[in-house]
Amino acid sequence: MVFNDKNSQKIVDIIENYARKSSLWILAYGTGCGAIELPPTVTSRYDSERLGIHFGATPRQADVLLITGYLTTKTLKRVIRVYEQMQDPKYVIGFGSCTINGGMYWDSYNTINALDRYLPVDVYINGCMPRPEAVLAGFAKLQKLIQAGKADGANKYKENLDWYRTNQKKVIPNWRMPEYNW
Amino acid sequence: MGSILYYTLGAIISFILAFTVGITYMGLDRKITARVQNRIGPPWYQNFLDVSKLYFKKTNIHQGIMQHMGAAFMMVTAVMALLIVPIFNHGHFFPNLNFQGDLIFLLYIMVFGQLGMALGVGQTGNPNAAIGITRGLSQMTGYEIPWVLALVALMIQYKTTSIVDLMNVQAETGRWLMFSSPFAFLAAILAMLGMFSHAPFDIMVAPNELASGPISEYGGKYLSILMSAGAVFMFAKLTLYVDLFMGGSSNLLALLIKTFSFFLIPVLYGIVSPRYRTEQAIRYFWGWPSLFGLLAVIQAVILK
Numbered sequence: 463m464v465f466n467d468k469n470s471q472k473i474v475d476i477i478e479n480y481a482r483k484s485s486l487w488i489l490a491y492g493t494g495c496g497a498i499e500l501p502p503t504v505t506s507r508y509d510s511e512r513l514g515i516h517f518g519a520t521p522r523q524a525d526v527l528l529i530t531g532y533l534t535t536k537t538l539k540r541v542i543r544v545y546e547q548m549q550d551p552k553y554v555i556g557f558g559s560c561t562i563n564g565g566m567y568w569d570s571y572n573t574i575n576a577l578d579r580y581l582p583v584d585v586y587i588n589g590c591m592p593r594p595e596a597v598l599a600g601f602a603k604l605q606k607l608i609q610a611g612k613a614d615g616a617n618k619y620k621e622n623l624d625w626y627r628t629n630q631k632k633v634i635p636n637w638r639m640p641e642y643n644w
Numbered sequence: 645m646g647s648i649l650y651y652t653l654g655a656i657i658s659f660i661l662a663f664t665v666g667i668t669y670m671g672l673d674r675k676i677t678a679r680v681q682n683r684i685g686p687p688w689y690q691n692f693l694d695v696s697k698l699y700f701k702k703t704n705i706h707q708g709i710m711q712h713m714g715a716a717f718m719m720v721t722a723v724m725a726l727l728i729v730p731i732f733n734h735g736h737f738f739p740n741l742n743f744q745g746d747l748i749f750l751l752y753i754m755v756f757g758q759l760g761m762a763l764g765v766g767q768t769g770n771p772n773a774a775i776g777i778t779r780g781l782s783q784m785t786g787y788e789i790p791w792v793l794a795l796v797a798l799m800i801q802y803k804t805t806s807i808v809d810l811m812n813v814q815a816e817t818g819r820w821l822m823f824s825s826p827f828a829f830l831a832a833i834l835a836m837l838g839m840f841s842h843a844p845f846d847i848m849v850a851p852n853e854l855a856s857g858p859i860s861e862y863g864g865k866y867l868s869i870l871m872s873a874g875a876v877f878m879f880a881k882l883t884l885y886v887d888l889f890m891g892g893s894s895n896l897l898a899l900l901i902k903t904f905s906f907f908l909i910p911v912l913y914g915i916v917s918p919r920y921r922t923e924q925a926i927r928y929f930w931g932w933p934s935l936f937g938l939l940a941v942i943q944a945v946i947l948k
Contacts, residue, residue, distance in 0.1 A: 477696075478700045480693075481693050481696040481697040481700055482697050482700065484690075484693045484697075485690070485693045485694045485697040505681075505683075506681055506682050506683050509678070509683040509684055509685070511674070511678060511683065511685060511686050512678075512683070512684045512685060512686055512687075514686060514690055514693060514694075517851065519851040519852075519855045519856035519860060520772075520855045520856060520860045520861070520863075521863075522705070522860070522861055522862065522863030522864075522867075523856070523859070523860075523862070523863050523867055525697075547705075548863075549701045549702070549703045549704065549705065549863045549864045550701065550702035550703040551701070551702060
């Protein structure tokens with residue numbers, strides 16, 4: 463009797479993905495203005511905890527990294543470190559137009575324009591800034607992707623690490639990251 | 645041979661019961677907190693989903709063998725406490741490893757997990773974790789005083805150090821110990837508030853201030869094990885309180901009702917309370933709770 467055949471793996475995947483999608487712990491890094499939309503999202507008015515979404519305290523415990531707004535090159539370095547310390551499977555959500563094309567900072571000298579050149583983004587939430595309804599809609603989209611098994615940003619990052627590293631090193635002039643174990 | 649199998653099977657069944665009930669209580673705790681804050685709150689089974697999600701994580705980083713052992717120490721402590729505490733009065737499928745002096749043994753192993761956790765946390769090198777476990781151990785010196793005084797009072801008054809003997813005393817006299825030694829009960833209840841590290845005494849795991857303290861470097865399967873250990877340990881402690889002060893329970897329904905009513909005390913007290921700093925918490929425990937503990941000892945010596 464073979465336990466590792468395709469169908470049993472499918473059942474295991476469904477169970478695992480159901481658990482993953484119904485318990486998403488946010489690591490709100492709070493880079494830009496979007497961080498102010500998170501308190502109403504998790505407190506009494508919009509109450510994201512009923513969907514299993516609440517704050518995880520450290521990168522080790524969290525599943526979702528929220529990039530809430532523009533990223534300066536200085537912050538990008540810290541965000542990369544935080545992202546690499548998170549445990550697989552991990553997801554990234556980009557907030558607002560700043561993470562898509564730079565938004566109102568598109569010609570600024572020290573912010574990045576497109577986030578997915580540096581980190582694998584699973585879901586973008588449009589708007590400047592997205593309201594809590596939009597944030598919850600974005601999470602619903604992410605949950606759908608997870609249930610379908612399509613939110614595999616972490617694998618994409620591992621496979622294309624060279625490409626991401628080249629892009630990261632292009633904008634971060636003093637690349638002195640510590641050697642650490644993921 | 646048969647009896648070994650019987651005991652092993654009983655231990656597995658007790659563990660499954662403790663895990664299910666403990667995790668459900670943790671979910672109900674979140675639901676109650678949410679309702680008090682006028683939210684809908686997560687479903688009652690949310691903590692099952694959290695534990696399984698953490699268990700299904702693909703990578704689990706640890707910084708060394710002691711961090712690996714820290715989580716294991718917590719689990720071992722929880723299971724040891726669970727096997728010592730009698731779950732039912734005369735439960736056949738829940739045999740416990742009762743012996744004369746198990747109350748003293750229990751006092752020792754209840755601090756064992758946190759000490760092992762301190763060793764594990766030391767290896768992570770995370771400053772938040774080190775501060776957190778220091779605060780946790782300091783707070784433990786606070787609530788251990790009334791807790792030990794309450795248990796010593798019971799031991800003096802009934803001249804026994806066995807939990808089953810204390811349950812038999814209550815069965816013979818027909819009076820629960822919460823009525824026949826009220827001061828010990830008060831001291832133990834106030835110590836319980838610290839023991840469960842619920843809201844006024846949760847400086848150890850303060851998520852916003854300390855980045856969740858001791859568990860800040862634990863992720864994935866380690867956190868899953870720690871959550872399960874917390875649930876099992878919580879059930880063991882609640883059952884111990886029921887055994888000591890409410891005469892144990894004869895069936896599952898009575899067990900659930902009694903443990904849940906004990907569980908509501910720290911939960912409801914926690915919802916309406918802000919957070920104490922460490923020295924405030926220690927001052928709290930060394931104040932009225934310790935006084936009640938001393939009164940309990942005096943009462944025990946007089947009534948002996």
